Amino acid sequence: MRLTAESAYVLHTRPWRETSLLVEVLSERQGRVGLIARGVQGPKRQVLRAALQPFQHIRFDALLRGELARLISAEALDAAPRLDGETSLAGFYINELLLRLVPRGDPLPELYDLYARTRAQLRGGQLAWSLRCFERDLLEALGSGFDWSVDADGAAIDPAARYRLDPEQGPRRLLSDRGHGERSAAATGRALLALTGDIAPDPSDLPGLRHAMRSVLSHHLGPRGLKSWEMLAELARVAPKREAADPEPDSGADGER
Template sequence: MAERFEQHAAYVLHSRPYRDTSLLVDFFTLEQGRVSAVVQGARRPGSRLRSILQPFVPIQIRWRGRQELKTLQQAEAVGTMMLLQGNALLCALYVNELLQRLLQPFDAHPRLYVYYQYVLNELLSGSDVEGGLRTFEHRLLHELGCLPALDTLDAAQLYQFHPEQGFLLATHPAEQDKPACFWGQHLQSIAVDDYAEPDVKRAAKRLMRLAIDHQLGGTPLRSRSLFKKM
């Protein structure tokens, strides 16, 4: 049976040298999730594909291969590169690294693809960078099944977050100062991605960091190191 070479909407997450003249590229695709592909000859001088396969550019790609590692056949840009600079660029690299590290190959998340486009637009506009990041982190963890339901919690209660068990009632109000403790009213706001209140933003940042670090298994993110250097 002949292979079908379908086109896929995608973004480049990360690329690295592969053998003498090729690249190994991780893509985030609309219908197939994270896909890795060899791009033959992409490091040769004058390669057309090398100029197309840049982060934060919407592209259409085709690949071949029956194994998990594909071979790229074609790539065409369908939009312009987002000119992200400074903190916005670092945040976008952080988002890409999260997808590269946490998504399993060929595990499709079309709704997350839309949220990825959303957070890039928020970073480009600069109107609410922190709210955009928290929304994306929340939706990523939700898609991966790594975050318990937040909208069913009692607004008046204090909860302690356990990555393996979810939210448990705190035993004493004095525990509110612990990093893993959250008020139910803040968690209800996070559930609907309402980050208008500073206290909610701070709670969301703590919660997402705890949940993401647990999924990473203690392995640090390169993008966080760049933040610290900056």
Template sequence: MSRFKSSFVEDDCYVLHSIPWKETSSIIKIFSRNHGCISIVAKGAKRPYSQLRPVLLSFQHLLLAWKNNTSNIKTLVRADLGEIFLLPGDSLMSAWYMNELILYSLASEDSHPSLFDEYSNSLKYLCNKSNYKASILRRFEWFLLKEIGYGIDKSEPDFNNQGLEPVLRLDLRRRMETMLGGKELLTKKILFNLHYSTTSN
């Protein structure tokens, strides 16, 4: 990436969530590799011919630059597409689940580069329809809990062992409930219902 003046920060990022702001702008929660979760305002992003509109997409590797100030909401100054991920439709809910986990579990501007890399790898795995999505999610949950200090002191399990997955899922679910403090994730509820409706048919 090109060098910016010290008044700007640039980093590898993913869009986690976006809400409208005023008539033509958006406030976007991003997960950046070296600066953690940050809220940025993308001015004019909702305009029909805005150059930001086709770039600021969820589940795409982005190169973003924003003003380096002390405000809780930064101002976006540049956005470029990095690596493009083409997620199949049946992987989107799994990807949204990972986004929701990050939003609920990480403090603002708390850097987690290893978790960022794991998230990026998980998106790559989800692009391949032949990969077992449950194993991808268990791996991401395990790394997230270990990263934020929720008692994962065991050696890394074999996430590709489908016979181990139900036991691992139960253990991770208990740890997740402790970490979330009673908050219910919308995406997890939907995934749970989809899993049991599929297995019961």
């Protein structure tokens, strides 16, 4: 099948055989597509290689055969955001989530729009909140989302309570006699209602929401976690006194310390 003038975002690029690249993209009409870009290592293909870097917005033509497509041409549609430090790790995180959870060949135009919004927000001042919204909308697009305004028993979310997130059934209220460790790893009702209203919560509500969302994502990812989580753990070991950034930002990556 010929893919013509497909708009896409580049998620990941790696060497393929001697002179080629395997490029994973999230396209508007085809969903996630694996592209084989042949013979791109020479000096005359520098412009093409630049267009195939992660976070780049491109338009491409390709010939789809089986699971992979042979890239015919590609051009950059804009300048990819320049990310560093916390924003670079956050971008790596969202790309990795998409690569792990989104199957190839499943058209999900809402994910394309979601990626565009989140990509634009990576340099913003509320990075942690942007990533929580990305996780929420990704789960929804994959058919694994929740009604954030009610708990698993159908009761309205209490803003003063704390909730753990059951990956299958949604928020479950914690009893007041639960230990501190379990409560600190749970989301506040205020944070869940913030997800419902798409309004950023108080910064103090973000750490628990991060932990709660991570438990849901871990369920869908299976026993193998994310490399971005490993990178975050390593950063915490190297600089234990510094609040590490999101992909799991408790505070640092969203600009609120």
